[in-house]
Amino acid sequence: MAHVVLILVGLSAFSSSQKVAKYSLQFISTGSSAVIFSRNFLTHITKDMAAEPKKIIIDTDPGIDDAMAIFVALRSPEVEVIGLTTIFGNVYTTLATRNALHLLEVAGRTGVPVAEGSHVTITNGTKIRVADFVHGADGLGNQKFPPPKGKAIAQSAAAFLVEQANRYPGKVTVVALGPLTNIALAIQQDPAFVRNIGQIVILGGAFSLNGNVNPAAEANIFGDPDAADIVFTSGADILAIGINVTHQIILTDADHDKLTQSNGKFAQYLCKILDVYFKYHHDAYGIKGVYLHDPATILAAINPFLFTYTEGVVRVQISGITRGLTVLYNKQKKFAEVTEWTDKPTVKVAVTVDAPAVVKLIMDRLLDS
Numbered sequence: 001m002a003h004v005v006l007i008l009v010g011l012s013a014f015s016s017s018q019k020v021a022k023y024s025l026q027f028i029s030t031g032s033s034a035v036i037f038s039r040n041f042l043t044h045i046t047k048d049m050a051a052e053p054k055k056i057i058i059d060t061d062p063g064i065d066d067a068m069a070i071f072v073a074l075r076s077p078e079v080e081v082i083g084l085t086t087i088f089g090n091v092y093t094t095l096a097t098r099n100a101l102h103l104l105e106v107a108g109r110t111g112v113p114v115a116e117g118s119h120v121t122i123t124n125g126t127k128i129r130v131a132d133f134v135h136g137a138d139g140l141g142n143q144k145f146p147p148p149k150g151k152a153i154a155q156s157a158a159a160f161l162v163e164q165a166n167r168y169p170g171k172v173t174v175v176a177l178g179p180l181t182n183i184a185l186a187i188q189q190d191p192a193f194v195r196n197i198g199q200i201v202i203l204g205g206a207f208s209l210n211g212n213v214n215p216a217a218e219a220n221i222f223g224d225p226d227a228a229d230i231v232f233t234s235g236a237d238i239l240a241i242g243i244n245v246t247h248q249i250i251l252t253d254a255d256h257d258k259l260t261q262s263n264g265k266f267a268q269y270l271c272k273i274l275d276v277y278f279k280y281h282h283d284a285y286g287i288k289g290v291y292l293h294d295p296a297t298i299l300a301a302i303n304p305f306l307f308t309y310t311e312g313v314v315r316v317q318i319s320g321i322t323r324g325l326t327v328l329y330n331k332q333k334k335f336a337e338v339t340e341w342t343d344k345p346t347v348k349v350a351v352t353v354d355a356p357a358v359v360k361l362i363m364d365r366l367l368d369s
């Protein structure tokens, strides 16, 4: 019952805008008692929707679905991409930087700065896991694209994140599409970062289901679990989009056909690189389609109402066979003992998604280019 009261209080914070009213109805229709919003959260969102384009920095390890995500962001009038920061994950960091520069050249958006991120984990670990078997050895479907003409800026990713958060306090959203090393470094370098950054939208975690690296862990969290635990417990305003929702968001063979038939430059480019990604999903999951992890997370930054959320404390296992496991404490039980979750800040974790709406938006924006 307490949850229902919270929702109604939250809805009273909406303006009379029709756009917002539509989202409200969609939200109510989920009927999930697990969905908890605070008044502040909803006020924050409605304020953002009415404002000018939201400034976003995409922290990325391109990556085939990263490429889609970057293109969707660049085609979305609701956001202004003010920079890309790079990280290891799908590929090593050097290649991630090269691919980020390349994708901006493909998009004709070379004015967007690229800041190179860490080559090692937050604990200086040099044994990096890369997912070249998912995205191809070059991260972009083994297409042997020519090297980009542009270069990364001199600033590190973490320094760039800190600088932009200071320049536009409360106005910058970081969309983190790879391991969280750069974000954790920004938090360590500037204690004010968690207050100055508007929101951190994270693609990461497997909440209440198996991971995609192993049964425990999702790939981005597994890439640097120590960094992920720092970020989740930092007190920043965090939305986490885990594979428990992104595995419902599938680009099908039929959608692929539509991209193939499109004259749009992004659609044509993506058709070149998608084959490797389709083959991996067919072999690994037995599905005829691909999961849209990264582009869906961009849409969560643009319109959080495409998802519903629960709120709680997330801790990350940093050792042992469950290294990279994300465990959400939903605050329903009051434990007698002090736990590793006690008194830690809460984050919002996606629990449901309007998958058809998300796929349609991604397709519309990729086809219309």
Ligand SMILES: [Ca+2]
Residues within 6 Å of the ligand: 060, 061, 062, 063, 065, 066, 089, 090, 177, 178, 294
């Ligand atoms: Ca990624």
